[in-house]
Amino acid sequence: MYSSCSLLKRLVFVRFLAVVAIQLVFIRNVSSLNLTNEYLHHKCLVSEGKYKPGSDYEDVLDDHIRTLSTSTFRSGSMHMTSGRKPNAATIIYQCRGDSYGSKCRSCYSAGIAGVMRCPRNKGGIVWFDQCFVQITSIPSIDLDIWKIYYENNFAIYNPKKVSGDRKLFYKETMALLGELTLKANSKDNMDDGKMALYAAGEKRVGTKKLYATVQCMRDLVTPKMCKECLETIIKKYVKCCDGKQGGRVLGTSCDFRYELYPFLRNSDSPTI
Known part of the structure; x- marks a missing residue:
């Protein structure tokens, strides 16, 4: 019993x-x-x-x-x-x-x-x-609506290493993530009448194609907060993902991801 x-x-x-x-x-x-x-x-x-x-x-x-x-x-x-x-x-x-x-x-x-x-x-x-x-x-x-929450952030990466020019790969990855950050916070980037705070794109790096996304929680009060959040976590690339074929930093306020293969439903992301 x-x-x-x-x-x-x-x-x-x-x-x-x-x-x-x-x-x-x-x-x-x-x-x-x-x-x-x-x-x-x-x-x-x-x-x-x-x-x-x-x-x-x-x-x-x-x-x-x-x-x-x-x-x-x-x-x-x-x-x-x-x-x-x-x-x-x-x-x-x-x-x-x-x-x-x-x-x-x-x-x-x-x-x-x-x-x-x-x-x-x-x-x-x-x-x-x-x-x-x-x-x-x-x-x-x-909850503090003017606060960006970083305390729950974490990083994961693709164990495969980049072949070829690692410095070029780093440069092009940072360029793509930076351009997507600007696009995510653009007033022209709207979804259902509200700023999307999300962007996806791809970029050719040598003979390969790089795919990436950035995104912020849509409850962030201002686009400026989203931009600040993304710029802060993208700086973690060197520590978490440098030399890796893919990686991401996730949290509850914003995140980014990049890979050498498409990982989104929409494969028509703009080439940058």
Whole structure:
């Protein structure tokens, strides 16, 4: 027989799985599009503490998850709080610029399922190829909208090394990322009536073609903040990715990526 404590734990786990199952209904098979949406990284925000099984916070969070699952995901991002202190639950997500709409819903669903990596934590972030999802107990109104968040940034890179002239590759990569940063923050770069804060492009480097993207969280208050964020993380290239065929720095305010192969749905990125 199970003790009352172990039985309660099993019931809580089953309840969480039920919420996750609702999300997984929406997940599409991205492999059929010759794309990946692999898990990249997660971080449990342990400073926010944990919630108890059956608590008001759990009820608010579960309802919030279910409500957002019916969203159109048209803008590719969301920053929304449900409930009131001390049981407010905030969900933040940002999908890659080529993964809005139903594709964004799929990644959001995978992200919510990924919260299981931080069981009963009030705060956690998970990153996939095509999005990141963050859950926090801090209401949107209490988050500093004038702050660029760098503390959760991390870098990953392609283990293959660049062949040929590494200095030229570095120069051309920096040039492409710099041009895309300007494009992402251009007033002409609009999406659904709002500045896209996203840009993708490609550039020929010798006999090869380099592909890259830059993107900022669309809730950043000004394009100036987006530009500052991107310029700051691109400086990390030397430490994380110099001499590598591909690399990226990701976070919750902005990110960049470059590769020697196309990795976006839209293969018609402008050649720079």
